[in-house]
Amino acid sequence: MSRQEAAAQYAAALKQGRKTYHDCVLRGRYPYPQVLDEIISETMVAGQMDMGVVEIPIDQIKGTKSAGRRTAFAADFMPLLDADTEFGGKWMDLCQAHLGDEGIRDPIRCFEYLGRFYVQEGNKRVSVLKSYGAPVIPGYVTRMVPVWSEDPEILAYYDFMESYPKTRLYRVRFSRAGSFQKLQKALGYEPDHVWTDDERRRFTAGYTYFQEPFRKLGGGELPITTADAMLVWLKVYAFDELLTLPGPELNRSIRAVWADVKALTEPIEVKTEAPEPKDSGFLGRLFKGKPAHLNVAFVSDQMPEHSDWARAHDLGRQYLEAVMGDRVTTQVFNGVRPGDEAETAMEEAIENGAQLIFAVTPPLIGACRKTAAQHPDVRILNCSVSMPYAGVQTYYSRIYEGKFIAGAIAGAMSRDGRIGYVASSPIFGVPASINAFSQGAQLTNPDARILLRWSCVEENAMEDLARQGVALISNRDIPTPDRIREPWGLCRVEGGKFRSLASPYWHWGNVYTNLVRGVLNGGWDALGPRGNQAVNYWWGMSSRAIDILLGDDLPDGIRHLAEILRRGIIDGSIQPFPQATTEEILHMDRLNGCVEGCIPGYEELLPMARSIVRLQGVYRESIPPEKEDPIL
Numbered sequence: 001m002s003r004q005e006a007a008a009q010y011a012a013a014l015k016q017g018r019k020t021y022h023d024c025v026l027r028g029r030y031p032y033p034q035v036l037d038e039i040i041s042e043t044m045v046a047g048q049m050d051m052g053v054v055e056i057p058i059d060q061i062k063g064t065k066s067a068g069r070r071t072a073f074a075a076d077f078m079p080l081l082d083a084d085t086e087f088g089g090k091w092m093d094l095c096q097a098h099l100g101d102e103g104i105r106d107p108i109r110c111f112e113y114l115g116r117f118y119v120q121e122g123n124k125r126v127s128v129l130k131s132y133g134a135p136v137i138p139g140y141v142t143r144m145v146p147v148w149s150e151d152p153e154i155l156a157y158y159d160f161m162e163s164y165p166k167t168r169l170y171r172v173r174f175s176r177a178g179s180f181q182k183l184q185k186a187l188g189y190e191p192d193h194v195w196t197d198d199e200r201r202r203f204t205a206g207y208t209y210f211q212e213p214f215r216k217l218g219g220g221e222l223p224i225t226t227a228d229a230m231l232v233w234l235k236v237y238a239f240d241e242l243l244t245l246p247g248p249e250l251n252r253s254i255r256a257v258w259a260d261v262k263a264l265t266e267p268i269e270v271k272t273e274a275p276e277p278k279d280s281g282f283l284g285r286l287f288k289g290k291p292a293h294l295n296v297a298f299v300s301d302q303m304p305e306h307s308d309w310a311r312a313h314d315l316g317r318q319y320l321e322a323v324m325g326d327r328v329t330t331q332v333f334n335g336v337r338p339g340d341e342a343e344t345a346m347e348e349a350i351e352n353g354a355q356l357i358f359a360v361t362p363p364l365i366g367a368c369r370k371t372a373a374q375h376p377d378v379r380i381l382n383c384s385v386s387m388p389y390a391g392v393q394t395y396y397s398r399i400y401e402g403k404f405i406a407g408a409i410a411g412a413m414s415r416d417g418r419i420g421y422v423a424s425s426p427i428f429g430v431p432a433s434i435n436a437f438s439q440g441a442q443l444t445n446p447d448a449r450i451l452l453r454w455s456c457v458e459e460n461a462m463e464d465l466a467r468q469g470v471a472l473i474s475n476r477d478i479p480t481p482d483r484i485r486e487p488w489g490l491c492r493v494e495g496g497k498f499r500s501l502a503s504p505y506w507h508w509g510n511v512y513t514n515l516v517r518g519v520l521n522g523g524w525d526a527l528g529p530r531g532n533q534a535v536n537y538w539w540g541m542s543s544r545a546i547d548i549l550l551g552d553d554l555p556d557g558i559r560h561l562a563e564i565l566r567r568g569i570i571d572g573s574i575q576p577f578p579q580a581t582t583e584e585i586l587h588m589d590r591l592n593g594c595v596e597g598c599i600p601g602y603e604e605l606l607p608m609a610r611s612i613v614r615l616q617g618v619y620r621e622s623i624p625p626e627k628e629d630p631i632l
Contacts, residue, residue, distance in 0.1 A: 001099040006092040010083050013091075013131040017078030024075055032070045033077060034063030036111055036118035036144075044147055045113075051141040053107050056117055057171050058130055058137055065111050065120040077127045087124075094128045108139040114146060114157050115173050135208065152176060166194045171207055173225050175264075178621045183227070185625040186234040206242040213251045217258060222265055229254075229261045235366075236373045256373040259390035260534075268386060268534040270582045272398070274514040274543035275526055290523040294516055296320070297331040297349035297357045301338055301364055310334065312508055313360040313383070319509025320516060327520060329353075342367035350375055356519065358512065359383065362615045368392045379527055381515070381537075384616060385428045386586060388534050393527060395511060398540035399477060400429065400436040400585070402504025402548040404576040405565045406490045407440025409502050410448075410472045412558050413492070417447040420465035420473035425456040425609050426599045427616040431588040436576040437474060438592045444561070452597025456609035466493045478503045478549065489549070501551045502562065510544040511537075538586065541570045589618040 024031035061077065064070055072081050081087045108122025119126055122139070129137050145161070146154055155177040163172065163180035174180060181191055187203070189195075195203070210233065211226045219229055233242075236257055245253065254261075298317050302310035317330055331352055333345040342364050346357055350371075355378060359368050362384035372380045372391040385396040410419045419441055423430055434452065441448035451470060453461035465473050471493050478488040489503020515537070518526035528535045539545035548566060550559055568574030577585050589599065602623050605613060614623055 001096045003092065003096070006095040007083060009095050009131060010079065010088060010092050013078050013127065014080070014083065016131075017074040017076070017080050020074040020076045020078055021080060029075070031075055033073050033075060033123075034118070035067050035070060036063060036065050036113060037067065039063075040113060040144065046145045046147045049143040049145060051112070051143050053138055054141045054170065055136045056108075056110070056139045056141065058126070058134055060115060060117055060170060061110070061119060061126055061130075061137075062116040063118045064123060065118045069123065073123065073127060077123070077130050079127060091124050091128060094124055095131075098128055098132065108137060110139050111142045111144055112170075113144040114153065115160065115170065117141070166192070167200065167203075168195070169200060169204065171204065172227055174227050174231070175224050176228075176621075179228065179231055181624045183231055183234070186231065187239055191624045202243070203239075206239060209250070210242060210254075213247070213254050217251075217254060219261070222262065224261075224264050228264055232257055232261050232264065236370050253373075256376065257391070260369075260388075263388055263390040263534045266533040267583070268388060268536050269528070270536045270538050270586065271528070272538055272540065272582055274511075274537075274539055274545070275518045275522065291355070291520060293327055293329070294520060295329045295331070295353040295355050296512075296516060297333065297346070297352075297354040299333045299336060299342060299345055299349070299357060299359045299364060299367075301336055301342065301361050303335045310360065312506055313358075316508025316512050320512040323509070323513050324516060324520075328516060338363040338367060343370055346371040346380070350378055354378065356516070357381070362612065365389075365392065365615065379519075379524065381527075385536055385538060386616070387536070390534050393535045393537070395515070395537040395539075396429070397506050397511070397545040398429075398538055399504050399506070399546055400433040400576060401540045401569050402477070402546050403433040403474070404436040404440040404569070405548050405562050406474060406502050406504060407437035408444050408565055409440075409554070409558055409562055410437070410474065410490055411441035411443060411445035412561065413501070413555075414441070414445055414448060414472050416471075417445055417449055418451060418470055419448055420451045420453065420462070420470040421595075422453050422455055422461045422465070422473065422475050424476065425454070425605070425613055426618050427613060428586055428618060431591060431599065431618060432577070432585045434595060435588065435592045438594050439576055440565075442594060448594060450592075450595045450597075452591070452595050454597075454600050456605050456613075457600050459606070462487060462491075462498070466496070466498075472501075473498070478505045492553075499551075499553065501554055502548060504546055504548045506546055507544055511539060514539075514543065514545075538582070541566065542572070587618065 021031045072079065072087055074080055079088070079091055108125055109120045110117045111120060126137060146157060148154060148158060156175055159177040159180060160173055172180065172183070184191055184193060207226065207230065210230050214226055214229050219226065233254060237253055242250070298313065300310045300313060304311040304314040317332065320328060321330055331349050331354060333349065336342045336345045346367060349357060357378065357380045359380065359382045362382065365382050365384060365387060368380045368382045369389060369392055372378070381393045381395055383396060384394045387394045421434060421437060423434055434450070438448070438450045441450065451465060453465060455461050458464065462473055462475055472490065473493065474490050475487050487498035488500050490501045491498040492501055515527065541547060548562065550562055554562070565574055591598065599618065602610065602613060602617070602619070614620060614625070617623065
């Protein structure tokens with residue numbers, strides 16, 4: 001390279017530096033590189049680690065170690081001093097060396113803190129290489145380990161420190177803990193797999209290819225990392241596709257999951273009330289684009305004759321047909337395995353005209369996501385809670401409201417205050433049900449104690465409680481009001497046998513009818529626009545999504561009490577958790593003081609219970625994913 005060419009390169013870099021400086025000033029941002037010594041103090045650092053020579057991603061170099069010469073550079077490390085200064089001359093010398101026979105070979109020296117790099121020696125080398133768009137630069141790195149805390153950024157960084165020895169890549173950075181294990185699964189690796197050089201190069205190539213369209217779509221303005229977005233993409237597409245897709249097709253595939261990418265930056269919107277049914281008539285539907293008829297598909301991984309859960313949803317479908325008449329056509333796909341088989345069923349439903357698909361179990365979420373990405377005009381809902389996807393909405397019921405009433409009945413009927421409770425699995429909503437039951441019991445019996453057992457841990461939990469002399473036990477709820485099979489719900493132990501007294505139940509027919517009627521009367525926006533926020537319908541008694549069935553053996557006074565509580569919950573005058581937000585109730589993971597027992601750990605669960613806890617467990621983010629499970 002000639003001196004004239006080096007001068008031209010400096011002139012271009014200087015122009016860019018001064019533009020960056022002025023843009024920062026106009027936006028109220030600091031116009032120079034950040035200074036690590038001014039950012040952190042000794043109390044923020046737990047220690048230092050010598051990382052040796054590392055290939056540093058240039059876009060992660062954010063500043064300098066100390067304040068010296070910082071005003072020579074703009075925030076993007078482009079120069080600010082005139083070309084005829086000593087600084088400008090040395091910059092051009094390095095520029096000539098970069099494109100000469102030797103190149104710039106000496107590693108820089110820098111410190112790293114929370115994945116960001118601060119240069120101690122080699123600022124001009126960084127500036128020159130940045131001006132040419134170099135992706136990485138070698139450097140001797142000293143890691144500044146932050147003091148541990150529960151701050152999400154610190155938790156994510158500690159997760160990164162644990163994963164770094166496996167990848168040796170600073171590019172693989174996530175904004176939330178637990179994501180690296182999901183990446184390992186998405187790439188087909190075991191959790192503790194150490195990447196080979198070829199795997200590292202292969203991933204870097206795919207990552208770089210993905211990064212450009214991600215940023216062009218506005219990803220650089222989102223408070224997430226490229227790796228966060230890539231993991232969302234990998235939940236729908238395979239990594240091998242990333243290496244083979246032509247650019248335009250890659251762009252389309254990223255746009256297909258863009259709503260889910262942006263949903264990472266927004267909390268899940270929980271809708272607790274069904275919309276008011278308002279029929280605007282034929283002309284209203286005509287002029288407002290409301291469908292006059294809906295083709296609705298129901299997909300289940302179980303058969304109604306073998307599963308009470310599947311049967312409950314199939315009865316809900318039949319109820320929908322009976323109420324809506326010729327305004328709906330339904331398709332049924334039962335017993336399809338999660339994965340390819342479920343995807344095929346959904347594709348068949350769409351080919352047959354399905355506009356709305358209900359997948360009635362959480363394990364179908366993976367197939368829902370893939371189908372939604374391929375068919376953005378079809379609405380797909382999965383029966384689950386707290387799924388962070390904008391492309392697939394979810395629905396469930398606030399069964400804890402019925403549990404509160406059952407607890408009040410138990411407290412009123414208990415002679416010694418000892419009441420048994422057999423919980424299903426530690427999934428979202430179950431701790432709330434336990435606590436609501438206990439609060440109902442203490443409402444009518446302040447001395448009540450709840451003896452907690454888990455059916456996901458011991459198969460004969462109810463019988464064991466009965467052998468201990470517990471006279472009242474809350475067991476599984478009845479899935480539908482037409483099936484009275486003991487022991488369901490709150491039971492009284494009589495002569496070694498169980499007699500059901502009361503039980504909450506789901507009414508999926510009302511859920512499906514409300515959702516479908518909302519679309520027919522209010523258009524697709526009645527389900528919420530498919531935007532950048534995940535939506536979860538979590539309806540309760542006021543929406544007739546659940547109710548409580550009272551047994552014939554209840555005394556009249558207690559029956560009257562239960563009816564008062566029921567009416568109060570429906571009209572909102574009675575709330576089991578008056579001081580808690582909806583989010584706090586849904587994600588409740590602690591138990592009331594009168595509950596004797598605890599939430600079991602994953603390793604304590606029976607094998608058959610583990611898959612649902614992986615999908616919906618209150619501590620699911622801490623469970624390493626397995627190959628057979630969808631990535632959440």
